Amino acid sequence: xxxxxxxxxxxxxxxxxxxxxxxxxxxxxxxxxxxxxxxxxxxxxxxxxxxxxxxxxxxxxxxxxxxxxxxxxxxxxxxxxxxxxxxxxxxxxxxxxxxxxxxxxxxxxxxxxxxxxxxxxxxxxxxxxxxxxxxxxxxxxxxxxxxxxxxxxxxxxxxxxxxxxxxxxxxxxxxxxxxxxxxxxxxxxxxxxxxxxxxxxxxxxxxxxxxxxxxxxxxxxxxxxxxxxxxxxxxxxxxxxxxxxxxxxxxxxxxxxxxxxxxxxxxxxxxxxxxxxxxxxxxxxxxxxxxxxxxxxxxxxxxxxxxxxxxxxxxxxxxxxxxxxxxxxxxxxxxxxxxxxxxxxxxxxxxxxxxxxxxxxxxxxxxxxxxxxxxxxxxxxxxxxxxxxxxxxxxxxxxxxxxxxxxxxxxxxxxxxxxxxxxxxxxxxxxxxxxxxx
Numbered sequence: 001x002x003x004x005x006x007x008x009x010x011x012x013x014x015x016x017x018x019x020x021x022x023x024x025x026x027x028x029x030x031x032x033x034x035x036x037x038x039x040x041x042x043x044x045x046x047x048x049x050x051x052x053x054x055x056x057x058x059x060x061x062x063x064x065x066x067x068x069x070x071x072x073x074x075x076x077x078x079x080x081x082x083x084x085x086x087x088x089x090x091x092x093x094x095x096x097x098x099x100x101x102x103x104x105x106x107x108x109x110x111x112x113x114x115x116x117x118x119x120x121x122x123x124x125x126x127x128x129x130x131x132x133x134x135x136x137x138x139x140x141x142x143x144x145x146x147x148x149x150x151x152x153x154x155x156x157x158x159x160x161x162x163x164x165x166x167x168x169x170x171x172x173x174x175x176x177x178x179x180x181x182x183x184x185x186x187x188x189x190x191x192x193x194x195x196x197x198x199x200x201x202x203x204x205x206x207x208x209x210x211x212x213x214x215x216x217x218x219x220x221x222x223x224x225x226x227x228x229x230x231x232x233x234x235x236x237x238x239x240x241x242x243x244x245x246x247x248x249x250x251x252x253x254x255x256x257x258x259x260x261x262x263x264x265x266x267x268x269x270x271x272x273x274x275x276x277x278x279x280x281x282x283x284x285x286x287x288x289x290x291x292x293x294x295x296x297x298x299x300x301x302x303x304x305x306x307x308x309x310x311x312x313x314x315x316x317x318x319x320x321x322x323x324x325x326x327x328x329x330x331x332x333x334x335x336x337x338x339x340x341x342x343x344x345x346x347x348x349x350x351x352x353x354x355x356x357x358x359x360x361x362x363x364x365x366x367x368x369x370x371x372x373x374x375x376x377x378x379x380x381x382x383x384x385x386x387x388x389x390x391x392x393x394x395x396x397x398x399x400x401x402x403x404x405x406x407x408x409x410x411x412x413x414x415x416x417x418x419x420x421x422x423x424x425x426x427x428x429x430x431x432x433x434x435x436x437x438x
Contacts, residue, residue, distance in 0.1 A: 001105050002031040006128075008069070008121055010078075012050045016194065018109065019059045020186035021159050027131075030107065033062070034099065036119050038069035038078045041254065053280050054201075055194035065117055067087065067099055070115055080115040083124060111135050113155065113172070114145045114332075122151045132172060134160035135184070137300030139169040140366060141335025142374040147175075153323045159189055160330045163304040164339060166358040170370045174377055188309055189282045200279065201289050202248060205275050206359075209290055210244035212236065213283060213297035213371050213409040214259075216252035222326060229259050231318045232267050235296045238317055238347040240270055244294060250286065257379040276310055287312060294352055298322070299333070299340040307344075307355050314355065315347035316340050323399050330373045338369055339398055364388035365397060372405050 005027060009015040015035065021027065041047035051066055052054060060066065069078055072095065083091050096102065106128040112116035113132045122130055132155055139160045152175040159180050160169055164263045169179050179399065181320070195201070218225040232249070239247055249263055260276050263359045267274035283302040287310045295306040299322070308310040319341040326334055342362060345351035368388045371381035389412035393401075398413070407414030 001103065003107060004032040004034060004101055004104040004119075004320060005030040005107045005109065006034045006067075006125075007034050007063070008038065008108070008118055009050060010040050010111065010117075012056065012194075012280075013284075014052050014057070014111050014133070014135070015050055015059055016190045016284075017159075017161060017182060017187065018351065020111075020190045021133065022062050024183045024186045026159055026180065026182065027107075027109070030405065032064045033061075033063045034067055035069045036069055036121070038081045040117070044070055044077070046253070048280060055197040055282075055285070058193040058197055059190070069121070072098060073117075080116065080118045080313065083114050083125075088124060090124065092126075095124060100428070107131075107156070109133060109159075109296055113151070114143055114147060118150065119147070121152070123148075126150065130155060131153040131157045132177065134158060134169060136161075136172060136298070137163060137336035137339050138332055139171045140164065140339060141332060142370040142378050143172055143174065143226045144330070144413045146334040146377055149175075149241045161305075163301065163308055164343070164355075164358050165308065165423065167339075167362065170335075170366065170378065170381075174380075181292040182328050184309055191282065193287055195285045196280060196286045198279075199289075200378070201279065201281050201285055201335070202275055202277055205248055205290060206246070207291040208293045209246040209248045209275070210239040210294040210296065211286060211290065211292040212239065212247060212249045212257055213300045213302055214251040214302055215298055216255045217298065219252075220333070221253065221387070222322060224365065225256065229262055230278045230394065231298065231400075232259060235317050235347070235357055236263060236266055236272070236274070238315070239271070239294060239296055240272055242315075242347070242350055242352055243293070245271070246273050248275045248277060248286070248290065248292070250283060251283075252281050284309070296347055296352075297340075299337040301336065303340060303344055304355065310353075314344055314350040316344040317347045319346075320399060329402055329405050334373060335366065335369060338366065342402075343410075361392060364392060368411075369400055372401060372409060375409055385411060 007018045037049055039049040049241035073081055108128045108165050109131040111133055112118050112135050155172055155175050155177045158172050158177040158402045159182050162181050162184055217223050218228045284305050287306055295312050296305050298318050301400050303314045307314045322337055343355040345353050367381050371378055371385040393413045403415050
């Protein structure tokens with residue numbers, strides 16, 4: 001029986017990771033390899049899909065065809081649609097006919113399996129073997145939602161880049177998914193191919209600028225637009241304070257244009273030469289072309305690709321306030337935020353350089369944060385959390401936890417319990433929860 005492998009991607013970064021995994025022999029040979037592209041932007045009609053971005057043509061040759069998920073499920077939006085259980089056989093027949101799959105054995109490789117569209121794609125091919133490739137720093141955190149075992153137990157392997165050498169992913173470990181590294185050299189080679197397509201990505205900028213990374217956190221509801229605009233200004237001033245007069249700003253593709261104008265006015269007042277990247281390019285392409293002497297961001301995965309893959313000094317800004325404001329505690333951005341805050345130098349203190357190396361303390365911290373985030377999904381992390389919190393909870397680590405959360409979960413560092421009857425009832429409920437999870 002012929003085998004068709006379908007690789008789902010929603011970003012050029014994801015497609016580059018898949019291409020690097022294919023080049024490295026991570027996937028067994030197949031009769032056909034298809035790339036399934038989804039545009040998850042709020043308004044896909046006004047935002048270019050990844051197969052329309054500069055450089056994609058260099059990746060296309062690794063696949064026998066490119067499919068559109070948006071077209072397949074139109075008029076539904078990829079981020080908000082999932083099939084009804086009773087309709088799954090009908091949808092599978094439809095997709096097999098639409099994509100000319102016939103009776104082929106299907107193997108899937110998807111990103112962000114916890115949510116649509118990856119989850120929907122996995123559900124629509126219930127007999128397909130399933131691999132997952134990791135979405136940046138989020139791979140080091142627990143699975144954000146409890147996945148249907150009919151999907152989760154099919155996951156064989158978790159492919160991830162070695163962003164933080166020595167750190168093991170928590171993602172999908174509850175299903176026994178085997179973590180597999182995508183070789184760094186293969187990913188860097190893909191970046192070189194993408195860079196060759198756009199040899200002058202940012203005209204007029206010489207080597208060695210400071211590169212500021214915008215994330216558009218306001219769109220995620222983490223901070224307000226005004227606060228994020230102010231953060232960009234602080235990033236610019238911080239870069240100037242450590243000696244940079246040539247600065248490049250890479251805004252998020254969907255960020256308001258007014259932020260760029262505000263930053264340009266501030267740069268003029270500071271006497272700094274500012275260049276704004278106005279093309280949808282991977283940050284890693286800019287690293288290769290511009291050879292920046294500093295990369296500044298909040299908690300972007302691109303901080304670690306800069307430092308780990310390209311040896312570029314990095315700095316963070318604005319992470320500590322977000323640790324307290326990020327809600328709910330289970331927010332999947334918490335682990336990337338924690339990793340960056342714990343390892344990357346703080347620009348607000350005039351620091352920049354290589355991230356600290358992962359060690360047992362970081363592993364214990366992330367196990368503790370992971371358990372506090374998802375105690376029902378990862379109850380096996382409780383012993384590690386109790387060990388870490390009983391020995392390493394101090395002024396430098398307390399900011400990664402909420403005392404109320406520790407109290408409810410019965411963990412070291414929680415609040416003392418008063419003798420009030422109403423409080424005792426809450427404690428009893430917390431203890432019942434604890435017993436249910438262990």
